[in-house]
Amino acid sequence: MPYWLVKSEPEAYSWGDLVKDGRTSWTGVRNYQARNNLQAMKKEDLVLFYHSVSEKAIVGLASVETEAYPDKTSDDPRWLTVDLVPVRDFKNIVSLDMIKKDNRLENIALLKQSRLSVMPLRPEEFEVILGLGN
């Protein structure tokens, strides 16, 4: 099963918002590589939720509920979104500093392509982060 990481500024849409809403459409992606990653997501793929900018930490685990479809916040049909649902909180948030210091995560896309907002993870990276978070 592929694993993913998505970023969101908590001031715009936080993990708490997703938990409260129970489901959200991951709109607002306007980067082609990130869009292609959304398009590759399959139902029930697991997705790490990262708070960017102000917190810089992975805070929860979500899953893909609905595969890619046109983003209604854009009039351009090239932009896509998926629906995510929360799976569980992280008992311990996994900060960017923790990730940088862990040799097992030295090749993670979060560090290699720091401006990308939707990225794939290797299964071993996903397992390491899940271990750190719980």
Next chain:
Amino acid sequence: MIIKYIPLITLILFCLIATTCLRQPDAHLFGKTWLHANEEDTDDLKIYRPNTYPFPPSRGRTGFGLDADGTFRLLAIAPTDGLEEHTGKWEMVNQNLMRITFAENEAEDFQLELISVTADLLKVKFLPAAK
């Protein structure tokens, strides 16, 4: 001699003033940033609210702002997900239609049909630029 032209001059002045007034957009439009309330869109209308409005949390809320001096500020989503501003100009085509233009490669020109505007609600249609 000139007295007999007074009605004509008055009529011309009236028409000029009326035309000018009709082309002035509603003052509520200016001095604020309008954000897309996509949750309230209808099939053919786009709904905007001032950025002070208590929107539900959302990723990807675009918008625009207009200044009375003819400046138009388009807020689009950047490839890094944040908002990026593109500055252009607006001018009235008629009472309800606004022409929005940008410098080359800044953004695509378009027309904005103003359906209604109040202090906290703006209903518009986006139209392609006239050729």
